Amino acid sequence: MSDTLKRASDYHIEVHDSPAGLDADVWDDLLAQQSHPTPFMQHRYLLALEQSGSAVARTGWQAQFISVHQGPHLVAAAPAYLKAHSWGEYVFDWAWAEAYQRHGLPYYPKLLVACPFTPVPGNRLLAVDDAARATLGQSLLALAQQSNLSSVHLLFATDGERAVMQQQGWMERAGVQFHWQNRPQQPWLSFEEFLGDLQRDKRKKIQQERRKVSDAGVRFEVREGRDISEADWDFFYECHQRTYAAHGGSPYLTRAFFQALADTQAEHWLMFVATLGSERVATSLLAIDRQQGVAWGRYWGCTQAISCLHFEACYYQPLAWCIANGFLRFEGGAQGEHKIARGLLPSPTGSAHWLAHPAFASAVADFLARERGGMDHYLDELNDRSPLKRSATD
Numbered sequence: 001m002s003d004t005l006k007r008a009s010d011y012h013i014e015v016h017d018s019p020a021g022l023d024a025d026v027w028d029d030l031l032a033q034q035s036h037p038t039p040f041m042q043h044r045y046l047l048a049l050e051q052s053g054s055a056v057a058r059t060g061w062q063a064q065f066i067s068v069h070q071g072p073h074l075v076a077a078a079p080a081y082l083k084a085h086s087w088g089e090y091v092f093d094w095a096w097a098e099a100y101q102r103h104g105l106p107y108y109p110k111l112l113v114a115c116p117f118t119p120v121p122g123n124r125l126l127a128v129d130d131a132a133r134a135t136l137g138q139s140l141l142a143l144a145q146q147s148n149l150s151s152v153h154l155l156f157a158t159d160g161e162r163a164v165m166q167q168q169g170w171m172e173r174a175g176v177q178f179h180w181q182n183r184p185q186q187p188w189l190s191f192e193e194f195l196g197d198l199q200r201d202k203r204k205k206i207q208q209e210r211r212k213v214s215d216a217g218v219r220f221e222v223r224e225g226r227d228i229s230e231a232d233w234d235f236f237y238e239c240h241q242r243t244y245a246a247h248g249g250s251p252y253l254t255r256a257f258f259q260a261l262a263d264t265q266a267e268h269w270l271m272f273v274a275t276l277g278s279e280r281v282a283t284s285l286l287a288i289d290r291q292q293g294v295a296w297g298r299y300w301g302c303t304q305a306i307s308c309l310h311f312e313a314c315y316y317q318p319l320a321w322c323i324a325n326g327f328l329r330f331e332g333g334a335q336g337e338h339k340i341a342r343g344l345l346p347s348p349t350g351s352a353h354w355l356a357h358p359a360f361a362s363a364v365a366d367f368l369a370r371e372r373g374g375m376d377h378y379l380d381e382l383n384d385r386s387p388l389k390r391s392a393t394d
Contacts, residue, residue, distance in 0.1 A: 010070055010071075011075070011132070011135050012068070012070070013069070013135070014067045014069070015066060016064070016066075017063055017064065018050060018065075019043060019050060020050070024044065024047070027043040027126075028043055030074060030077060030126045030127075031043075031123070031126055033128065034122075035158060036123050036158050037122065037123055038120055038123075038287075038289070038294075038296075039268040040118045040120050040122070040287070040296075041079070041123060042265065044260075044264040044265055046079055046115070048257055048260035048261060048264065048265075051256075051260065052253070052257035052259075052260055054116070054117070054252060054253045054254050054256075055081070055116040057082075059252075060085045060087065061081045061116055062081060062082040062083075062084075062109075063079075063080075063081055064081060064111065064143065065077065066136060066143065068127075068135050068136050068139060070132070075128045075129075076126060076128065076133055076135060077127075078113050078126065078136055078140065079115060079124070080112065080140060080143070082109045082110075082111060082147075082149075083109060083110050083111070084108050084109055085108065087252070088117040088252050089112065089119075089153075090155070090335075091153070091155050091156070091173065091175065093153070096360070096364060099363075100150065100357075100360065105357065106150060108150070109147075109149060110149055110150050111140065111143065111147075111152040111153070112155065113140060113152070113154045113157075114153070114155040115156075117253060119333065121331075121347075121349050122158065123158055123161065124157045124161060125137065125164065130164070137164055137168050138168065141354060144354070149356065150355065150356055151354060151355045153351065153352075153353050153354075154170070154351055156349055156350075156351065157351065162350050162352045165352040171353045171355075171365050172352055173350065173353060173368050173372075174348060174371070174372050174375040174376075175350060176379060177332070177347050178336055178340060178346060178347065179329055179347040180322070180329065180330040180345070181328070181329055182327065188323050190320075191316070191319060193323075195207070198343065198388060199388070202387035206341075206342065209308040209312070209316075210308070212307045213312040216276070216307070218274050219276075220273065220274050220317050222270070222271070222272055222317075222321060223271045224269070224270050224271075224288075225266045226266050228262065230262075232283075233258055233262055235273070235280050236271060236299075236301070237258060239282060239300070240299050241301070243302075268287050268288055268289065269285065269286070269287060269288070270295070270321070271283060271284070271286075272285075272313055272317045272318070274313055276304070276306075280303070281306065282303065282304070282306075283300065284299070284314050284317070284318070286318055292328070293326065293328040293329070294328060294330075294331070295321075297332045297333050298333070314332075315342045316342070330344070331347075337382070340385050340386070340387060341387055343388070345382075345383070345386060345388075346379055346382040353368075
């Protein structure tokens with residue numbers, strides 16, 4: 001189902017209450033034209049989130065996908081959601097919501113442009129050119145104003161996308177993640193060679209951590225794509241549930257969601273399974289794009305507490321695999337300064353925000369300016385803690 005939002009010059013804009021209202025091939029063709037496409041923005045991934053019951057109105061994610069058409073052609077589109085809370089976003093605005101509440105103003109619902117539960121930087125405002133992208137941004141704002149929403153938020157977008165929104169009066173917010181980058185001129189040929197380029201104390205620590213896992217008798221198997229069996233996915237989900245339960249929660253994503261990934265997007269998934277004797281004890285899941293040479297750490301879990309198993313499953317096994325397969329980058333996910341010591345270095349991220357209330361918009365703008373200054377200092381401090389020898393970065 002879709003509704004016409006407005007007509008702007010020769011553009012026709014629609015709002016869809018489900019990604020199913022947009023042609024999958026056309027969406028993916030548009031995504032492929034972008035500067036930073038990821039598997040998480042493919043139509044089948046977004047559709048799986050809805051059809052599995054993971055990102056639906058009942059869980060606080062009501063789809064409001066925006067599409068911009070020029071004649072019969074789709075020229076811009078974005079995954080947008082009416083949000084009834086701020087869970088599953090990884091760019092935290094809880095303090096803003098509390099401030100609204102203290103002043104007797106509703107913060108929810110808000111409009112969110114993002115990939116649910118997926119803090120992976122990349123394109124969000126898909127467009128054939130800058131003019132169509134600007135129209136898409138204007139359409140998001142028009143939808144928020146027509147629906148009397150408190151705000152619109154664009155998360156983990158590209159530099160170019162945030163620049164478009166800044167030109168339309170949105171505020172930018174800075175963040176940081178931790179990514180491993182292969183050497184551009186002379187890629188590492190093995191994990192051991194990579195370790196050789198780390199400072200001595202960092203190298204010894206990693207070797208000690210890996211030895212603890214090996215001495216405990218843990219071994220790893222790697223499965224990719226269609227080689228990941230249903231039993232593997234079942235065990236992964238059991239571990240996934242345990243991870244959330246350990247923190248007093250339950251997973252955002254359903255077992256049906258991961259089944260959809262196995263059925264429709266198998267080529268983008270890589271699983272590490274840890275065994276102790278004949279028993280499986282842990283697993284970690286990566287998304288991969290062989291064409292771009294990029295891997296993304298996504299989820300992990302275990303059935304036994306084994307010293308340093310998390311580091312082995314989530315960092316060392318993936319990094320060794322990336323190096324062996326000639327990958328250029330491994331993104332370790334949201335947060336985690338401890339990743340620096342494992343060779344994942346700080347990488348800036350950003351989001352853009354629009355608030356309808358003038359006084360709150362002014363206050364948030366002041367806050368973001370101060371936060372941005374602090375973030376610049378923080379990034380400098382993090383970069384000074386690089387575990388790489390200076391010669392390895394020259």
